[in-house]
Amino acid sequence: MKRDFTTILQLTDLHLFANSDALFNHVNTRDTYNQVLSHIQQHYENPDIIIITGDLAHDGNLETYQFIADSLKVFSSRVYYVLGNHDNRENANQAYPLPFLSTETHCLLDNWQIILVDSNHCPKENNYEGEISPAELERIEKLVVNYPHKWTVIAMHHNVPDHQDRGINIELRNHEQVMQHFERFNTIKLVISGHVHQDFTINQNGICYFSTPSTGYQSLSKSGQITTEAPGYRWLKLYHNGRFETDVRRINVWAS
Numbered sequence: 001m002k003r004d005f006t007t008i009l010q011l012t013d014l015h016l017f018a019n020s021d022a023l024f025n026h027v028n029t030r031d032t033y034n035q036v037l038s039h040i041q042q043h044y045e046n047p048d049i050i051i052i053t054g055d056l057a058h059d060g061n062l063e064t065y066q067f068i069a070d071s072l073k074v075f076s077s078r079v080y081y082v083l084g085n086h087d088n089r090e091n092a093n094q095a096y097p098l099p100f101l102s103t104e105t106h107c108l109l110d111n112w113q114i115i116l117v118d119s120n121h122c123p124k125e126n127n128y129e130g131e132i133s134p135a136e137l138e139r140i141e142k143l144v145v146n147y148p149h150k151w152t153v154i155a156m157h158h159n160v161p162d163h164q165d166r167g168i169n170i171e172l173r174n175h176e177q178v179m180q181h182f183e184r185f186n187t188i189k190l191v192i193s194g195h196v197h198q199d200f201t202i203n204q205n206g207i208c209y210f211s212t213p214s215t216g217y218q219s220l221s222k223s224g225q226i227t228t229e230a231p232g233y234r235w236l237k238l239y240h241n242g243r244f245e246t247d248v249r250r251i252n253v254w255a256s
């Protein structure tokens with residue numbers, strides 16, 4: 001019987017290095033990334049689609065992007081990605097696309113569409129805030145208007161809502177404008193991001209904003225305290241009738 005849903009695995013903030021011994025904030029991100037991939041393989045089915053929401057290579061090396069592609073061959077999934085503030089666009093563009101790893105920024109499913117958004121417009125030195133360009137906002141609008149019968153998932157690196165109450169202030173610089181823009185379309189159902197290295201859900205004016213733990217270093221918790229939470233990832237099930245399910249899974253919790 002044909003399934004009535006599509007499964008999506010979100011991986012984010014891998015912060016990998018070509019040197020397998022390198023650490024990021026005292027975490028060997030290569031080890032934790034490998035543990036995440038093993039956890040998924042041991043406990044869950046193959047996802048239909050993998051989306052990586054930025055900060056793939058902390059060192060920006062071509063070799064690191066190639067390592068990531070090789071590592072994902074254990075899945076028979078179509079892979080999409082957006083770049084984060086730590087990525088090197090030139091080297092990512094040299095490494096990808098590959099037959100299973102797309103550089104496309106739009107993915108059409110039966111009743112859904114996924115729009116992959118660049119949130120790195122006008123980066124400023126020593127500033128972790130993101131920004132979505134007017135051209136990118138226009139592209140989103142066109143796709144939503146052109147596919148009025150599809151529900152929309154937006155994926156980007158930077159978290160959209162104001163995040164100061166969670167001890168961090170590194171959201172999207174033009175987040176108010178972007179949220180107002182999204183709220184004009186009732187087919188935009190969810191926005192997934194990374195960047196803040198923690199799990200949060202904000203439901204505002206009919207749109208769910210989800211951020212997902214890093215596969216490596218975890219950032220501050222909602223209380224502003226250092227967290228000892230394990231690396232993780234997000235699982236999404238998009239049903240053909242517009243319903244969705246999602247949960248965050250961590251490598252120290254086994255599936256029952």
Ligand SMILES: [Fe+2]
Binds near residue numbers: 013015055196197
């Ligand atoms: Fe990051």
